Amino acid sequence: MVESGLLNFFESxxxxxxxxxxxxxxxxxxxxxxxxxxxxxxxxxANVLAPALRHDKPSNLFIYGKTGTGKTxxxxxxxxxxxxxxxxxxxxxxxxxxNCKLKRTADxxxxxxxQLASFFGKAVPPTGLPTDEVYKIFFDVVDKKRQxxxxxxxxxxxxxxxxxxxxxxxxxxxxxxxxxxxxxxxxISNDLLFVDNLDPRVKSSLSEEEVVFxxxxxxxxxxxxxxxxxxxxxxxxxxEGVIEKCAAYSARDHGxxxxxxxxxxxxxxxxxxxxxxxxxxxxIDEAEDSIEKDxxxxxxxxxxxxxxxALYSILSLQSKQNLIFxxxxxxxxxxxxxxxNLRPLTQRRISDILAELDVFGIINTKVISKGRYGRTREIxxxxxxxxxPHIKKILEEGLDL
DNA sequence: AGGTATTCACATGAAACTATTCTCTGAGTTAGG
DNA sequence: TAACTCAGAGAATAGTTTCATGTGAATACCTGT
Numbered sequence: 001m002v003e004s005g006l007l008n009f010f011e012s013x014x015x016x017x018x019x020x021x022x023x024x025x026x027x028x029x030x031x032x033x034x035x036x037x038x039x040x041x042x043x044x045x046a047n048v049l050a051p052a053l054r055h056d057k058p059s060n061l062f063i064y065g066k067t068g069t070g071k072t073x074x075x076x077x078x079x080x081x082x083x084x085x086x087x088x089x090x091x092x093x094x095x096x097x098x099n100c101k102l103k104r105t106a107d108x109x110x111x112x113x114x115q116l117a118s119f120f121g122k123a124v125p126p127t128g129l130p131t132d133e134v135y136k137i138f139f140d141v142v143d144k145k146r147q148x149x150x151x152x153x154x155x156x157x158x159x160x161x162x163x164x165x166x167x168x169x170x171x172x173x174x175x176x177x178x179x180x181x182x183x184x185x186x187x188i189s190n191d192l193l194f195v196d197n198l199d200p201r202v203k204s205s206l207s208e209e210e211v212v213f214x215x216x217x218x219x220x221x222x223x224x225x226x227x228x229x230x231x232x233x234x235x236x237x238x239x240e241g242v243i244e245k246c247a248a249y250s251a252r253d254h255g256x257x258x259x260x261x262x263x264x265x266x267x268x269x270x271x272x273x274x275x276x277x278x279x280x281x282x283x284i285d286e287a288e289d290s291i292e293k294d295x296x297x298x299x300x301x302x303x304x305x306x307x308x309x310a311l312y313s314i315l316s317l318q319s320k321q322n323l324i325f326x327x328x329x330x331x332x333x334x335x336x337x338x339x340x341n342l343r344p345l346t347q348r349r350i351s352d353i354l355a356e357l358d359v360f361g362i363i364n365t366k367v368i369s370k371g372r373y374g375r376t377r378e379i380x381x382x383x384x385x386x387x388x389p390h391i392k393k394i395l396e397e398g399l400d401l
Numbered sequence: 402a403g404g405t406a407t408t409c410a411c412a413t414g415a416a417a418c419t420a421t422t423c424t425c426t427g428a429g430t431t432a433g434g
Numbered sequence: 435t436a437a438c439t440c441a442g443a444g445a446a447t448a449g450t451t452t453c454a455t456g457t458g459a460a461t462a463c464c465t466g467t
Contacts, residue, residue, distance in 0.1 A: 371460025
């Protein structure tokens with residue numbers, strides 16, 4: 001017995017023409033053939049790194065700029081070309097790109113060194129060894145032959161604020177001990193103030209050279225979008241003013257190209273799902289809404305139970321009063337824990353959890369003083385009111401309330 | 402009235418602890434010669 | 435005697451707890467007018 005409604009759906013779905021050619025060029029990992037509006041930066045990075053092709057040590061380089069300004073793409077682009085050039089001339093050059101933010105990859109000193117060692121073919125167990133042992137393994141394998149190594153550490157601020165700047169200090173000094181090889185560092189960060197909190201020695205050696213990526217303006221975003229549209233959408237699918245609006249949206253908050261592309265992709269998907277032949281401006285609004293919602297639902301779903309319980313407390317209290325304080329949440333939270341048989345954490349910890357939820361953009365917290373009545377966090381929800389029931393349901397499922 | 406001191410209810414920091422996952426080492430055991 | 439097994443020591447890490455210290459302004463308390 002086949003459900004005819006569903007069958008119809010699948011049939012018409014298959015018949016429906018896709019608006020996309022390929023979504024590859026809309027993904028943030030895509031590296032275009034030519035990088036637009038970043039000539040200056042490309043030139044500068046290339047200039048700094050070029051000595052490697054003559055077996056001289058390139059200066060360390062520090063790159064910063066907000067998210068979605070093309071730091072990573074541009075860097076990868078230069079690297080790719082360099083590797084190609086080096087290969088052609090048989091120059092011993094190794095370039096590694098590492099994203100320090102990826103959990104369980106390179107976010108601690110141990111894991112960073114382990115990753116590096118494994119790049120050189122020495123697998124290191126994920127735990128169990130002393131850190132200096134791993135360091136030594138890396139050192140030995142690098143120094144085995146004469147070569148220039150360039151290390152690109154993306155989101156280097158994440159590494160430092162988890163593991164401290166000792167790692168960088170060691171890495172910048174490693175050249176003194178290496179006899180055959182030489183290592184240069186490229187640090188990429190989207191936190192402009194990040195270098196200021198660094199050990200001065202690390203700071204000066206890491207930022208021998210600097211490159212800054214300014215946000216794209218609306219016009220630049222438009223031209224980037226146009227190029228990607230050619231590659232990813234079928235001809236004539238994009239309606240009047242769509243690109244302009246996407247660009248304007250993203251230029252408004254710090255010129256984030258990644259967001260602009262995502263917006264465009266989701267708009268396309270929505271149009272396609274609705275059976276439209278063209279992507280229209282209305283779809284963009286819908287897309288923005290849906291991206292935001294998905295983000296929130298996703299983060300909430302993946303939170304640990306304790307966080308969910310805390311958030312549930314906030315939602316419950318929020319229906320009664322607009323502003324909530326830490327103490328109230330903690331009391332409510334303890335009740336919930338009793339109900340669902342969860343070991344309650346200390347208030348100290350809940351305080352941190354609230355701060356974390358704030359960072360996720362699920363709640364807004366502000367530390368205020370109520371004078372005689374103490375100091376506390378003033379908490380309000382930063383999510384759309386209409387989604388609250390849905391979120392509550394998600395939480396109730398997660399906590400089996 | 403104006404100025405100072407208190408006080409509250411947490412925030413914020415640092416260190417220590419716990420549980421888990423994993424390696425390495427060396428003692429004890431087993432099996433084959 | 436070589437190979438194997440297995441428990442125990444030692445690491446890294448995430449998530450907490452414990453302990454200690456910090457803090458901003460509404461109130462309480464003075465003080466001199």
